[in-house]
Structure formats: structure tokens, C-alpha cells
Amino acid sequence: MVVSIGFEGSANKLGIGIVRDGIVLANPRRTFITPPGEGFKPVDTANHHQLNIVLLLKEALDEAKIDPHEIDVVCYTKGPGLGSPLVSVAVFARTVSQLWGKPIIGVNHCIGHIEMARLITGAQNPIVLYVSGGNTQIIAYSQKRYRIFGETVDIAVGNCLDRFARLLKLSNHPSPGHNIEQLAKNGKIYVPLPYVVKGMDMSFSGVLTYIEDFATTLQEYTVEDLCFSLQETVFAMLVETTERAMAHCGAQEVLICGGVGCNIRLQEMMAEMCKERGAKVFATDERFCIDNGAMIAHAGAEMFNVGVLTSWEDTFCTQRYRTDEVEVKWRNDV
Amino acid sequence: MDMKEQPYVLIKQGSEAKIYSGSFHGKPCLVKERFPKRYRHPQLDREISTQRLKNEVRSLVRCRLAGVHAPTVYCVNMELNHIMMEHIVDGVTVKDYIKDPTSKSNLDQLASTIGTTIGLLHSQNIIHGDLTTSNMLIRSGDISKLTMIDFGLSFIDHSAEDKGVDLYVLERAMLSTHPNSESLFEVILKSYLKTNKKDGKETLKKLDEIRLRGRKRSMAG
Numbered sequence: 248m249v250v251s252i253g254f255e256g257s258a259n260k261l262g263i264g265i266v267r268d269g270i271v272l273a274n275p276r277r278t279f280i281t282p283p284g285e286g287f288k289p290v291d292t293a294n295h296h297q298l299n300i301v302l303l304l305k306e307a308l309d310e311a312k313i314d315p316h317e318i319d320v321v322c323y324t325k326g327p328g329l330g331s332p333l334v335s336v337a338v339f340a341r342t343v344s345q346l347w348g349k350p351i352i353g354v355n356h357c358i359g360h361i362e363m364a365r366l367i368t369g370a371q372n373p374i375v376l377y378v379s380g381g382n383t384q385i386i387a388y389s390q391k392r393y394r395i396f397g398e399t400v401d402i403a404v405g406n407c408l409d410r411f412a413r414l415l416k417l418s419n420h421p422s423p424g425h426n427i428e429q430l431a432k433n434g435k436i437y438v439p440l441p442y443v444v445k446g447m448d449m450s451f452s453g454v455l456t457y458i459e460d461f462a463t464t465l466q467e468y469t470v471e472d473l474c475f476s477l478q479e480t481v482f483a484m485l486v487e488t489t490e491r492a493m494a495h496c497g498a499q500e501v502l503i504c505g506g507v508g509c510n511i512r513l514q515e516m517m518a519e520m521c522k523e524r525g526a527k528v529f530a531t532d533e534r535f536c537i538d539n540g541a542m543i544a545h546a547g548a549e550m551f552n553v554g555v556l557t558s559w560e561d562t563f564c565t566q567r568y569r570t571d572e573v574e575v576k577w578r579n580d581v
Numbered sequence: 582m583d584m585k586e587q588p589y590v591l592i593k594q595g596s597e598a599k600i601y602s603g604s605f606h607g608k609p610c611l612v613k614e615r616f617p618k619r620y621r622h623p624q625l626d627r628e629i630s631t632q633r634l635k636n637e638v639r640s641l642v643r644c645r646l647a648g649v650h651a652p653t654v655y656c657v658n659m660e661l662n663h664i665m666m667e668h669i670v671d672g673v674t675v676k677d678y679i680k681d682p683t684s685k686s687n688l689d690q691l692a693s694t695i696g697t698t699i700g701l702l703h704s705q706n707i708i709h710g711d712l713t714t715s716n717m718l719i720r721s722g723d724i725s726k727l728t729m730i731d732f733g734l735s736f737i738d739h740s741a742e743d744k745g746v747d748l749y750v751l752e753r754a755m756l757s758t759h760p761n762s763e764s765l766f767e768v769i770l771k772s773y774l775k776t777n778k779k780d781g782k783e784t785l786k787k788l789d790e791i792r793l794r795g796r797k798r799s800m801a802g
Contacts, residue, residue: 387757394757400746400794437624446711446734446750479622486620491596495715495758519620524594571757 249551250313251320252343253544256296256336257328257356258380259287263303264541265311265318266548269366272311274534274541275303283416286409293331300339307540315347322547325353325557326568327381333564341562352547353557356538357382357570361393362549363542364504368529372580374498376489376517377570379505379538380405383485385447385492386570388578393570396492397447404481405507407451411458411477415470422537427474428510434475438468442480447492449484482513486520493526502529509536549577597633597733602668605655609668613637613733614661630662633733638664640707640735647705649698650720650728669728672718679714679759691724692768698727699748699769700776703784708743710734712751714758741780745787748773752788 248268255262262276279295281287308315323340326333337353344351361375375386375393383404385397402410405424412423417430441457443450458477461468468476489501501517508514514530521528535542550556553576589603589612601612615630617623634657644651652666675691678684684691695717702709709716711734718728736743748770755762770788774781 389757390760392760394760396754396757398753400749400791437622439625439628442625442629444734445746446713446754448746448750448753479625483618483621483625487596487618491711494594494596495713495754516620520618523619 249319249548250317251322251544251548251551252307252318253354253359253540253542253547254300254321254323254336254340255356255359255538255540255543256300256332257324257326258332258538259292259295260538261296261299261303261336262538262540262543263300263307264539264544265307265313266541266544268548269545271541271545272313273307274539275306275310276537276539277303278421280420283418284413285419286413289329289331292329293335296332296335300336304343315343318347318349320352320547320551321347321349322352322354322543323562324356324359324543325563326565327356328564328566330564330566333566337562337564350551350556351559351562352550352555353562353564354543354546354550355568355570355573356543357384357386358393358573358575359542359546360504361386361502361570362546363535363539364502364529364531366545367531367535368502370500370502370527370529372498373500373502373529374489374492374496375502375504376485376508377505378404378485378503378507378513380409380507382505383449383451384570385489387492387496387498388575388580390581391575391578393573393575395569395571396495397449397488400445400448400450401452402455404451404485405505407455407481408477408507410455411473414459415473422506424507424510427478428512430471431474431478431512434469434471434473436468436472436476437479438472438476440476440480442484444484444487447488447495449488451481451484454481478510478512482510482516485513486516489517490520490524493524499524499526500529501526504531504536506537509533553577595731595733605665608655609670610655611652611666611668613664613666616662631659634659634662634664636736637732639737640709640732641666643705643707643737644702644729647701647707649701649707650726651732652728652730669718669720669730671721672728673722674715675717675719675727676714676758678719678724679762687724688765689768691719692765693772694724694727696769696772696774697776698729699751700773700781702729703744703747703773703781704777704779706737706739708736708738708747710736710747710750712747713754739780741783741787744780744784745791748784748788749791752792
């Protein structure tokens with residue numbers, strides 16, 4: 248029986264999760280929300296994490312009804328992410344690891360998303376669409392690595408949505424993407440937008456630039472129309488490249504993870520594509536799609552179980568830490 | 582040509598079309614049917630399908646000018662979004678060929694052929710758009726000549742940027758599909774440079790730029 252605790256703070260969400268053998272005992276989260284029209288700056292975000300982390304740890308321990316001495320391993324997000332928020336959380340994780348005398352593991356954030364989503368949905372060997380504010384990747388497992396088959400060539404899809412929301416001064420509460428999704432439901436007219444797909448790769452920066460010109464002169468189209476059109480366009484690009492990766496790899500399962508993954512319209516479109524191919528789609532809701540501590544705790548437990556630990560001098564953070572850099576020692580399939 | 586007149590059999594469902602096999606005046610023939618994608622907004626779907634069908638046929642025809650083997654186009658039906666083309670029955674994909682353990686010794690020669698073929702395409706400004714080892718065929722085991730297929734995302738452009746992205750897409754697809762194939766890609770680039778004399782150098786410079794762009798994407802989220 249392994250009890251692990253995970254600390255996540257690579258972007259504007261601070262999360263602490265406690266997991267016992269794949270069962271989530273506690274998974275509280277705090278989100279740093281900025282005023283409409285503004286993004287979150289690294290330094291302010293780091294301050295937010297530092298101010299909240301002690302109380303959040305108490306909340307997690309109380310909710311899980313776990314005493315620190317029952318914890319086997321401390322896990323934290325090593326990267327990728329924003330520098331100062333990552334470091335703030337890592338310092339805290341190192342401190343509790345020493346206070347409690349427990350081993351420590353640095354976890355790749357993307358691997359955390361994939362392993363958590365696999366645990367929750369039971370997907371065996373899916374093509375993974377990992378979509379968030381900082382990442383847009385199409386991933387498949389092969390020979391001990393999560394290999395990146397498709398990717399954005401410029402900005403992440405979530406970044407495109409966030410910046411679009413900022414442009415229109417939409418609220419960042421609870422998240423810009425959520426508000427775009429709600430507005431899009433009332434969109435009627437489809438505005439043609441650049442649709443850029445390069446094999447299994449895609450590009451979102453051109454869509455943003457194009458829509459910037461529209462957003463300032465909103466006579467013809469409503470905000471709802473723009474939200475609707477943006478979603479329809481960028482999600483179609485995601486579904487198309489995912490389908491191409493499925494055809495290329497001969498896969499019959501798709502798993503959607505990352506913050507953008509809780510968008511119901513994206514899930515619907517993916518399900519429609521899968522229906523045509525006789526494939527299955529797996530997705531989770533905002534508890535596990537959006538950054539959280541449990542995903543770091545769970546991925547860390549998988550690593551702990553096969554004897555992977557992070558040595559003290561390696562418990563640093565790295566802003567660039569690619570999904571395919573991690574050797575997946577805990578999976579034994581080909 | 583009415584598909585209902587003779588038996589056409591669905592043999593593959595790719596990411597954007599259904600592929601049927603049959604015969605065209607006695608010759609083995611494939612029908613590539615771009616069916617409506619229901620997940621896509623109908624207006625967007627129509628635009629994409631029509632555009633891609635046109636681009637695909639243009640590129641296939643232009644391959645002849647470039648001296649690159651590609652399926653011969655027999656017939657096009659714009660209303661049904663059908664392309665009828667030559668069915669290459671004796672082809673093995675480069676993906677399967679590389680994964681076959683008996684072909685290890687020839688891989689450098691194969692890589693050189695891949696580089697030459699893409700060099701020829703690019704010197705005629707044909708951007709394939711989806712260069713993967715699944716979209717290259719070896720016929721009757723002869724690795725000195727490749728047949729390129731699936732021009733569904735192709736277009737004609739002379740810019741080094743688009744050619745660079747084309748090579749980048751291939752590099753990414755190769756590294757993910759065939760782990761440890763870095764050295765093969767080096768061979769591909771070398772023979773590419775030899776064939777695409779017009780803007781090969783400029784394209785490889787762009788490729789380096791594009792690689793950095795992609796690398797940066799490992800960020801927050």
C-alpha cells in the first residue's frame with residue numbers, strides 16, 4: 248500500500264493531492280484569477296502559491312484523514328511550467344520531505360495528466376490528446392516512452408483561447424475557456440477562420456491574429472458568434488490531427504486530457520469522429536482535467552512502485568521538460 | 582463513372598477519406614471519397630473538402646513534371662468528392678519496411694531515396710503536407726524508387742518556410758514512429774540538399790528555425 252502526496256503549481260492553479268493506491272483521498276485546489284483582460288504574471292502567481300500553500304496542505308491532510316507519518320513519498324511538479332511558480336512549490340515540497348523524512352520524486356507535468364486520465368477512465372493504450380494553456384500534443388506510447396506524434400508549431404490551443412478571451416475582456420472566472428464555451432452555445436453565424444493543419448501538427452497563432460482584427464470591429468458578428476466560430480475551427484483542427492495519428496498508429500482509443508479537455512464541445516466532436524471509425528473516446532471532468540495535485544501524486548506513486556526516486560541534487564525545476572524525455576518504467580506493454 | 586455499377590470494396594478509412602478498391606476499364610483502381618465529417622461545421626467541412634480535393638489532384642498531376650512516382654489520376658467527380666486513381670497493388674509502406682527486421686542493411690540507401698524524392702517534389706514547389714513513412718510506398722522491393730501517396734494536405738508553394746515545415750513534419754513523424762532514427766533523417770537531409778539545388782540550403786536553414794519554435798512549446802499548462 249502506497250500513500251503519496253503531490254504538489255502542483257506549474258501555472259495559475261495550486262493543487263495538493265493525496266492518493267492511496269489509485270484512490271484519491273483529497274485533491275483541493277486554489278486558482279489565481281486575474282481581472283478580465285489580464286493574464287497571470289509569473290511573479291504574482293508565485294506569490295499566490297506561496298500565500299496559499301500552507302493552508303492548502305492542512306486542508307488536504309484533514310480531508311484525507313492522513314497523518315504525515317503515513318505518507319510514503321512526496322511528489323512535486325518538476326516541469327514544464329512557469330519558472331517562479333514551479334520553484335515556489337518545489338521549495339515547499341523539499342521542505343516537507345525533509346521535515347517528515349520522506350523520499351521525494353520530481354514528476355513531469357504532462358506525464359501526470361496522462362497517468363491520471365488513464366487511471367480515471369481505464370483507457371488501456373490510447374492516443375492521448377493533451378490540450379491546455381501551455382501544451383497541445385498528440386501522444387502515443389511506444390517502447391517505454393510517451394512519444395509526441397503531433398504538436399502545435401507555435402502557441403498552445405488553450406493559450407489561443409485565453410488570449411482571445413482577454414481581447415474580448417471576458418471574465419477569467421472560473422476560467423476563460425469555460426466562459427468561451429458558454430457564450431459559444433448561443434453563437435449562430437459561422438465566421439470562416441484560418442484552418443492550419445500540417446500533417447499531425449497544427450498552428451494557432453494565425454487564427455488569433457486574424458480574429459484580433461475582427462474583435463475590435465464587432466459590428467457584423469456578435470461575441471457569441473466569434474466564440475462559436477473559434478471553438479468550431481480550432482477544435483476541428485485538434486480532432487482532425489488526432490484522427491490522423493489514430494490512422495497512422497492503428498489505434499482504437501482516444502484519451503483527452505489537460506484543461507481544454509473538459510470542454511464538452513471538444514468531447515462531443517471527438518466522440519463523433521470516433522463513432523465513424525468504431526473507436527472509443529475517454530475524457531474526464533474538470534476535477535482531473537484541470538491541473539491538480541492528485542495527478543502528480545498518482546504519477547509519482549507509479550514511479551515510486553518501480554523504484555524511481557529523485558536524488559536530492561536533482562530536485563530542481565525545469566521550465567522545458569518534454570513528455571518524451573521520461574522513461575516510462577512502470578509500463579510493460581510494447 | 583458510377584460506383585454502383587460495379588462492386589467497390591471499402592479497404593481503408595483514413596483520417597479524411599474512405600478508400601474503396603475496384604477496377605477502372607479493367608485496371609486496378611482506388612476511389613478516394615471525402616465524406617462529410619460530421620464533427621466539423623458543415624460550412625467549414627465543405628470548404629476544406631473541395632480545397633483539398635483540388636489540391637490533391639493538382640499535386641498528383643504535377644508529380645509527373647517532377648519525375649516523382651505517384652498514382653495516376655483516372656477521373657474526378659467534384660460533386661461526390663471522388664478521385665479515382667491507379668491502385669498500386671504491389672506496394673509496401675516505408676513504415677512497414679523499416680519495421681521489418683530483415684531490411685536493416687538497406688536503410689541508408691532507402692533514406693537517400695526518400696531525400697531525393699522529397700527534393701524533387703520541392704524543386705517543383707509541391708508541398709506534400711503530410712510526410713510520414715505511411716505515405717511512401719516501395720514497389721516490388723525496389724528501394725531506388727519511391728511512390729508517394731496521399732496528397733490530401735498538399736499544396737503548391739515556393740516558400741522555404743512551407744518546405745521547411747514539410748521536412749519538420751517528416752522528422753517528427755519519423756522520430757515518433759521509428760525510435761532512434763536520427764541518423765536516417767541526417768541521410769535524408771543530405772540527399773535532399775543534393776537534389777533540391779534551387780532552395781535546398783535555404784530550406785534547411787528554415788528547418789533549424791522551425792525546430793527551435795517547436796522546442797519552445799514545452800511550457801506551462
